[in-house]
Amino acid sequence: MEENDRMEVIILMKGNHNMIMADHLVKTFIKNEKKNRKSEIKAVDDISLTVREGEIVGILGPNGAGKTTLLRMMSKLMRPTDGQVSIRIGAEEITDEIEIKRYIGYLSNNTKLYGRLSTRELLQMLGTIYGIREKTVEERIAQISQVLSMDAFLDNRIEKLSTGQTQRASIARCLVHDPQVYIFDEPTLGLDIISSAAIIDFMKRERERGKTVLYSTHYMEEAEYLCDRIVMIHHGRIISEGTPGELRSKTGQNSLRDIFSGLILSADGSKEGLFGNGELQDDIVSAGSGAAGGMSRQTAKREGMYDER
Amino acid sequence: MMNAKIIRTLVKKEMLDVFRDKKTVIMMLVVPIILYPLIFVGAMQLMNFIASSMETQNYRIAVDAEDGDAFLQKLLEKAETERETAEEPGAVEAKGESAYEITIVDDAAVSDYETALNEETIDAYVSGRVQDGRMQYDVYYLDSVTNSGYAAGIVMDAFDDLRDEMTRQRIAAAGLDVHEILDPIGYEKENLASSEQSLGSIMGAVLPFMLIISLLMGTMYPAIDTTAGERERGTLETILTLPVTNRQLIVSKFITVAVIGMISALLNILSMGGIAFYMYEILEMQTDIGSFDMTKFVPAILVCMLAIFAFSMFISAVTMCVTSFAKSYKEANNYITPLMLVVMFVGYIGFIPNLELTQAMAMLPVANICLLIKNMLVFKVDYGMIAVVLISNVAYAVVAILFLSKIYDSEAILFSEQKGSLQLFEKRSNLRKGGVPTVSDVWLVVAVTILLVLYVGSLLQVKYGLAGLFGTQLILLLVPLALVLYTKKDVRQTYGFTGTGAAGFLGGSLLITGLYPINSMLASGLTQLFPGSAGNVETVFSGILGDSALVSLLVIALAPAICEEMLFRGLILHALKTRYKIASAIFITAALFGFYHMSLVKFIPTGLLGLALCYVVWRTGSIYPAILMHFLNNAYSVIIIYYPEQVGRIFPVFVQETFTLSDGLLLLGAGLFLTGIGGYVLKKCRK
Numbered sequence: 001m002e003e004n005d006r007m008e009v010i011i012l013m014k015g016n017h018n019m020i021m022a023d024h025l026v027k028t029f030i031k032n033e034k035k036n037r038k039s040e041i042k043a044v045d046d047i048s049l050t051v052r053e054g055e056i057v058g059i060l061g062p063n064g065a066g067k068t069t070l071l072r073m074m075s076k077l078m079r080p081t082d083g084q085v086s087i088r089i090g091a092e093e094i095t096d097e098i099e100i101k102r103y104i105g106y107l108s109n110n111t112k113l114y115g116r117l118s119t120r121e122l123l124q125m126l127g128t129i130y131g132i133r134e135k136t137v138e139e140r141i142a143q144i145s146q147v148l149s150m151d152a153f154l155d156n157r158i159e160k161l162s163t164g165q166t167q168r169a170s171i172a173r174c175l176v177h178d179p180q181v182y183i184f185d186e187p188t189l190g191l192d193i194i195s196s197a198a199i200i201d202f203m204k205r206e207r208e209r210g211k212t213v214l215y216s217t218h219y220m221e222e223a224e225y226l227c228d229r230i231v232m233i234h235h236g237r238i239i240s241e242g243t244p245g246e247l248r249s250k251t252g253q254n255s256l257r258d259i260f261s262g263l264i265l266s267a268d269g270s271k272e273g274l275f276g277n278g279e280l281q282d283d284i285v286s287a288g289s290g291a292a293g294g295m296s297r298q299t300a301k302r303e304g305m306y307d308e309r
Numbered sequence: 310m311m312n313a314k315i316i317r318t319l320v321k322k323e324m325l326d327v328f329r330d331k332k333t334v335i336m337m338l339v340v341p342i343i344l345y346p347l348i349f350v351g352a353m354q355l356m357n358f359i360a361s362s363m364e365t366q367n368y369r370i371a372v373d374a375e376d377g378d379a380f381l382q383k384l385l386e387k388a389e390t391e392r393e394t395a396e397e398p399g400a401v402e403a404k405g406e407s408a409y410e411i412t413i414v415d416d417a418a419v420s421d422y423e424t425a426l427n428e429e430t431i432d433a434y435v436s437g438r439v440q441d442g443r444m445q446y447d448v449y450y451l452d453s454v455t456n457s458g459y460a461a462g463i464v465m466d467a468f469d470d471l472r473d474e475m476t477r478q479r480i481a482a483a484g485l486d487v488h489e490i491l492d493p494i495g496y497e498k499e500n501l502a503s504s505e506q507s508l509g510s511i512m513g514a515v516l517p518f519m520l521i522i523s524l525l526m527g528t529m530y531p532a533i534d535t536t537a538g539e540r541e542r543g544t545l546e547t548i549l550t551l552p553v554t555n556r557q558l559i560v561s562k563f564i565t566v567a568v569i570g571m572i573s574a575l576l577n578i579l580s581m582g583g584i585a586f587y588m589y590e591i592l593e594m595q596t597d598i599g600s601f602d603m604t605k606f607v608p609a610i611l612v613c614m615l616a617i618f619a620f621s622m623f624i625s626a627v628t629m630c631v632t633s634f635a636k637s638y639k640e641a642n643n644y645i646t647p648l649m650l651v652v653m654f655v656g657y658i659g660f661i662p663n664l665e666l667t668q669a670m671a672m673l674p675v676a677n678i679c680l681l682i683k684n685m686l687v688f689k690v691d692y693g694m695i696a697v698v699l700i701s702n703v704a705y706a707v708v709a710i711l712f713l714s715k716i717y718d719s720e721a722i723l724f725s726e727q728k729g730s731l732q733l734f735e736k737r738s739n740l741r742k743g744g745v746p747t748v749s750d751v752w753l754v755v756a757v758t759i760l761l762v763l764y765v766g767s768l769l770q771v772k773y774g775l776a777g778l779f780g781t782q783l784i785l786l787l788v789p790l791a792l793v794l795y796t797k798k799d800v801r802q803t804y805g806f807t808g809t810g811a812a813g814f815l816g817g818s819l820l821i822t823g824l825y826p827i828n829s830m831l832a833s834g835l836t837q838l839f840p841g842s843a844g845n846v847e848t849v850f851s852g853i854l855g856d857s858a859l860v861s862l863l864v865i866a867l868a869p870a871i872c873e874e875m876l877f878r879g880l881i882l883h884a885l886k887t888r889y890k891i892a893s894a895i896f897i898t899a900a901l902f903g904f905y906h907m908s909l910v911k912f913i914p915t916g917l918l919g920l921a922l923c924y925v926v927w928r929t930g931s932i933y934p935a936i937l938m939h940f941l942n943n944a945y946s947v948i949i950i951y952y953p954e955q956v957g958r959i960f961p962v963f964v965q966e967t968f969t970l971s972d973g974l975l976l977l978g979a980g981l982f983l984t985g986i987g988g989y990v991l992k993k994c995r996k
Contacts, residue, residue, distance in 0.1 A: 077549050078720055101552040111550060112543030116329035117322070128318040129551050157329075173547070 105174030108185035115159030319561030432460035509686035527573025570621030804879035816990030823983025
């Protein structure tokens with residue numbers, strides 16, 4: 001039933017119109033190592049990506065794969081070492097850093113709010129900075145507050161809010177300028193069921209309004225349930241992309257979990273083996289329990305969360 | 310770029326954020342409103358305590374003399390009058406000193422005066438005897454005991470009175486006019502300074518220091534809070550998702566910090582003023598300290614207020630430059646401590662007597678504000694000087710903030726894994742060998758170097774003349790070199806120590822020889838437009854030039870050729886080249902070289918010289934031709950100063966006070982011709 005609704009929405013809203021484009025993005029970091037050594041690390045190594053209007057695209061990848069760096073570059077928080085990000089608004093293609101930011105709502109675990117301001121003050125300030133008329137801002141605040149049921153704490157200082165309330169205030173922050181594109185970096189990480197369900201519902205609702213969502217996650221089931229398209233990255237490169245169905249037929253595997261671990265294993269090459277790369281060990285375990293033949297406690301907990309939903 | 314609405318919104322947000330922080334509010338309000346009155350009340354209490362302890366003081370003096378001894382009589386008389394005045398109400402305060410009582414201790418009770426003094430059973434011991442036909446008294450006391458010292462003083466006063474009285478009696482007995490003999494001339498000193506000036510000179514020493522410190526304290530917390538604090542709280546990443554430029558961000562933070570600094574300075578002044586007024590009222594009731602017309606201070610206080618506003622802009626910019634690179638509150642505090650020490654140290658300048666606010670002083674940050682406030686309080690008004698101080702402070706602030714918004718790399722600050730742009734504060738073992746210093750490092754070190762040259766260098770030059778000038782050049786060379794070596798950079802690459810063909814040297818020499826007459830004409834033209842500012846070498850070095858042309862050639866031509874070239878065309882140009890396009894790097898370096906000469910008139914000629922030097926370094930890829938060119942340029946000036954006659958015989962135009970239009974055009978033509986040939990040769994030369 002729900003699947004059918006979703007299909008309809010996609011047909012209605014997805015005009016195959018490209019919204020945000022990443023063109024051969026590269027980001028090189030200099031990493032301090034022990035003693036006098038420094039090494040260059042390509043956190044993102046030549047990634048090109050296009051997200052269309054009314055589409056939810058999920059970025060999957062183990063820790064250190066370059067998800068956060070990619071999303072930071074796409075939301076213009078970070079300058080790419082090479083390559084370019086652009087946004088299409090109408091017929092216009094925008095590449096200017098400041099202009100692009102106008103059309104993006106970016107949310108990550110590091111985007112904290114001003115604790116000494118109230119949510120209302122914060123939203124008013126943001127509205128003015130985005131250049132929205134005062135009256136429109138007030139209307140939008142009222143609307144957002146109603147949708148996210150924030151009326152009770154709209155005028156409280158943010159530092160006094162609970163975790164769930166703060167998360168809602170964070171979403172409100174991304175909403176105030178009604179952006180075309182949402183870029184969320186692990187928005188459900190460490191949240192309880194109710195809070196993460198609220199975020200997932202929010203993303204679905206925005207897609208229905210024709211908005212574009214690009215987000216990263218560790219949770220396979222969540223991605224499978226939500227995403228129109230999935231981009232898997234590993235060591236800063238795209239190792240596979242497509243709709244969940246395409247990925248299934250491409251790899252012959254049924255669950256996203258198996259597809260993912262299989263892809264990572266083949267990308268790393270057989271000689272490294274499953275636990276060859278210490279950095280990835282935990283992620284592979286949590287991402288690909290089937291291949292690993294077991295499940296860490298943490299993974300079990302995450303899975304349970306989705307079963308309940 | 311500078312959207313006023315965005316900046317206004319950001320400032321409003323920063324203000325809300327800062328004013329809702331208890332720490333800042335306490336620092337801003339508590340110090341002026343509670344601490345000053347508290348200090349004042351404490352001081353009054355202490356004064357009262359001291360006064361009351363003096364009041365009841367009883368000095369015990371033992372006198373070993375006959376009962377009818379003249380001194381003993383005198384001392385008893387003094388004790389009596391003292392007792393009478395002390396009993397009159399209000400007499401103690403009226404005298405402006407504490408009253409005392411004298412008890413004459415029976416000397417028979419004192420067996421050993423030394424022990425008695427040490428045990429403090431008596432305060433002074435006087436013994437009289439006849440020697441050579443007159444009375445000889447010896448006064449014994451202990452310098453180490455306060456009361457003993459006072460007692461001895463009282464005794465000596467009594468002797469003075471006694472001697473005076475006896476002298477008068479004897480003169481009268483000899484039948485002479487006492488007045489004529491004892492007072493052959495009359496004299497009196499009279500203080501022409503108005504009581505306001507006297508008060509001002511006392512305040513002028515203390516007030517600037519207090520204001521500077523209170524401003525520093527007032528701006529410190531908001532500066533840390535809006536920069537390092539924002540980063541620490543994780544809101545910086547949020548604000549970077551907004552369509553806001555670095556400059557808008559920095560400028561709005563600067564406005565916030567500066568305004569808070571101004572508010573805190575105003576509160577400080579009001580509080581200090583209130584206390585001063587209260588104290589004055591109390592003192593006026595009790596004593597005669599002269600009357601003050603407080604309205605006379607109004608213009609002075611208004612100018613001081615402006616000065617404080619300008620200074621709060623300056624100090625805000627400086628503290629922000631320091632705190633912006635810190636990643637946490639703690640780190641910011643570490644960075645700010647040395648700054649505080651420097652500012653306090655320079656702030657002491659108000660206590661130095663006889664230090665005049667000269668044109669050069671008016672350009673020195675911190676010192677200029679101190680001296681201006683000091684001058685204003687003694688009613689020394691020089692509007693030109695006031696303008697220079699105010700403008701220079703605001704200008705430093707603006708330049709600092711623009712620089713900060715240029716070099717403030719939010720990405721490097723935010724995502725610290727990134728190659729740090731300020732490597733100076735990184736662990737040395739973490740730094741990679743080779744390459745060129747980062748632009749941020751270079752700006753920081755250049756700022757420190759220029760400050761050192763301003764403060765230490767000018768002191769050295771005033772004290773040691775030519776040797777001091779050489780010392781200044783060494784500062785220019787060594788401080789940046791220390792950066793290059795500390796950050797393990799490639800010296801060859803940083804300074805451009807690479808060989809080049811003869812064409813580079815030839816072309817450079819021709820270019821500079823052509824540019825020299827053009828520049829001297831420009832300089833003399835500008836000097837006529839702006840008389841008074843030092844335009845040419847003669848006026849700058851007139852005081853310190855020695856007899857030896859060779860020494861001058863070494864210090865004025867060779868040393869700057871090496872040291873200034875290594876700094877500007879070496880370090881700065883090569884570092885800028887890594888961040889900017891070559892044309893921008895050249896223009897920024899040249900402009901900096903112009904600014905470095907600290908003179909309106911010299912800016913254009915030295916800027917042009919800088920352009921030429923940068924161009925040659927870029928063309929040849931080597932600094933050596935630039936060193937030769939800089940040497941030649943300065944050497945021409947030295948030769949003209951030392952050998953005016955010889956030069957005059959060959960090129961009269963260079964030594965004439967004025968020159969005709971045809972002379973000028975000829976010179977210009979020749980200059981352009983040589984410059985052109987030089988440029989042509991340089992174009993041919995390969996890197």
